Amino acid sequence: MRQVLFFRDPGFAKCPNCQSVNSLHRSRARSAKEKLIQVTKLYKMYRCKGCGWRGALATIILTKKMLKLLFMYIVIALVSGVIIREILKRFLAA
Numbered sequence: 001m002r003q004v005l006f007f008r009d010p011g012f013a014k015c016p017n018c019q020s021v022n023s024l025h026r027s028r029a030r031s032a033k034e035k036l037i038q039v040t041k042l043y044k045m046y047r048c049k050g051c052g053w054r055g056a057l058a059t060i061i062l063t064k065k066m067l068k069l070l071f072m073y074i075v076i077a078l079v080s081g082v083i084i085r086e087i088l089k090r091f092l093a094a
């Protein structure tokens, strides 16, 4: 799973509002909704010191390539599960 999920630090990302780089700073969650967002660890609250924009940014990027890889893992896990079950069934029946 570690290869599939790629964590990033949105603090180094561009501001979604004014596009300035290195202007984002971690912001404290104010409302209950924002605290809930923070708890998931998928989003963190940020504030732009340039334009005053404030919002949640994703800390995980899931690319198409990563999704494909994740799908492959699930398929392999399911197929090997079925095969093992069939082998065990035959083994126990004999």
Ligand SMILES: [Zn+2]
Binding pocket: 015, 016, 017, 018, 019, 020, 023, 048, 049, 050, 051, 052, 053
């Ligand atoms: Zn900004």
